[in-house]
Amino acid sequence: MFEAKGLSKSFDGFMAVSRVDLSVEKGEMVAVIGPNGAGKTTFFNLITGILKPDSGRIVYKGEDITGLSPYEIFRKGISRSFQIVNVFQRLTVFENVQLSVLSRENKTWDLITNASKLYTDETEKILEQVGLLEKKNTVSGFLSHGEQKILEIAIALGGKPEFMILDEPTAGMSPEETVRCMELIKRLREEMDLTILFCEHDMDVVFGYANRIMVMVRGETIIQGTCDEVKCNRLVQEAYLGLSDE
Amino acid sequence: MVKVEKKKLIAAVLVIFLLFPLILPRFYVYLTSLIMIYGLLATSLNLVLGYGGIFQFHHCVFYGVGAYATALILTKTSLHPIFAFIAGPICGSVLSLILGIVCIRLSKLYFGMLQISLGSLVWAIVYRWYSFTGGDDGIHGIPIPEIFASTNGAFYFALMITTVSMFVIYGIVNSPFGKTLQGIRDNPVRCEMIGVNVRLHQLLALTISGFFAGVAGMLFVVVDTTVFPELLFWTLSLEVLIMCLVGGWFTFFGPMLGAGIIILLRTVVSTYTVYWALVLGIILTLVIFFLPNGVLGFIEEKFGRGLKRENV
Secondary structure (H helix, E strand, O other): EEEEEEEEEEEEEEEEEEEEEEEOOOOOOEEEEEOOOOHHHHHHHHHHOOOOOOOEEEEEOOOOOOOOHHHHHOOEEEEEEEOOOOOOOOOOOHHHHHHHHHHHHHOOOOOOOOOHHHHHHHHHHHHHHOOOHHHHHEEEOOOOHHHHHHHHHHHHHEEEEEEEEEEEOOOOOOOOHHHHHHHHHHHHHHHHHHEEEEEEOOHHHHHHOOOOEEEOOEEEEEEOOHHHHHOOOHHHHHHHOOOOOO | OOHHHHHHHHHHHHHHHHHHHHHOOHHHHHHHHHHHHHHHHHHHHHHHOOOOOOOOOOOHHHHHHHHHHHHHHHHOOOHHHHHHHHHHHHHHHHHHHHHHHHHHOOOHHHHHHHHHHHHHHHHHHHHOOOOHHHHHHHHHHOOOOHHHHHHHHHHHHHHHHHHEEEHHHHHHHHHHHHHHHHHHHOOOOHHHHHOOOOHHHHHHHHHHHHHHHOOOOOHHHHHHHHHHHHHHHHHHHHHHHHHHHOOOOOOOOOHHHHHHHHHHHHHHHHHHOOOOHHHHHHHHHHHHHHHOOOHHHHHHHOHHHHHHHHOO
């Protein structure tokens, strides 16, 4: 369904992402892990069009989407959430998600209709699914950190995506929040038939939820495989635990 | 509940305004016209500033150009005056689009800086081109169609156009486009990620904003029957920006209120001292310290939309 071939990106000679290959099949939940600075976020930025790759190709559903701008990629059905909280701070929770729906429906150029009555059902349904319906009239800047991360996901859902890219969905969450958030993602994936690519630092989360794992170190992929394969791999252990000299 | 009261309030204000020429001396009628014009100008700025998050520092260019377009057609051509009234807004929006295309590639403050320089260029042209614009003399005694020529006629014309414009801007702010604009203000990157072409939306917002600045410019010609280069000098832009800040740039009626406050204060203070700018500076400092959301922002926080935040 999704394929990245030989993606590379350098910043002033520093190879942030170097010849990364990744393919994701429909319905899979794939995790990208790696130490800080491994290039995970850069990789996601390349996929979602925020950055243009120096070389390599990105193919989604048989179509080359390399070099498209973020809004075009969104319209192909690829949604993304961010590592740092990235919501519309001054809008209410409802408006945050509604905006995403409006955009998907190409209504953002409409100057005449009163927006408050558009797509209320769908927006409320999404909010209900993620459990934010009671807070729908709260200005989103006033939500707790955990709630804002959930709202991130809700905004991404507004695009009716088939492929979701979650950049550290549980960053900064308490252990309980982390579990709740991952259960939510798992449930959403089943309910909405989503394919998910995510990156994460919490290994329990990764091994507990991912079907497949790609490990990145210094911009390069060192292994791709199932959880067990990755766990037993010596290179991974070196990267994470520094066991190389033993 | 609150919404109904708001409608009543607006209706009441409108009725009072309608009665103004009957009860107030001419000078105050003229002053009210000016407040409406600058209120409309500030509101048009706020469409891109408070709602769009674009730092349009030199907004008066479009106001001045709108005024000059109207004035020049009225004085130099024999076209029907209606063309003059239409030309103002159109010139404002076209210029706004052109400057927007150049500036929009830069973000935040850099946008503002480039906009000030390009806007000042327009001012310089108007200032130096004696044969066409009258240079720093401006154009005086512009012939206005008879029904609007009196102070009261001009007042009613300004009231009518301002009211319609405010309704239209209000509609735009609450339309899906308006919501998108607010999204772009809060988070342009995220907006791209949910499928919004940020730059094109910003350009449309700038064009609309320039249009209503042009409307305000056209109204100024009708009310004042003069134009002069100071209309597009950057200090006036700053004053309009301050109107937005004082009134409340995250509220719809804030800029209008700010325009009222600033113009009334200027009129009163100027009769006592020449140091109006000093007073303005002090007011601005106080507002920024004590009412960071402006006067109306403060009122709304206290009584209205504060409700939204109670479950924090």
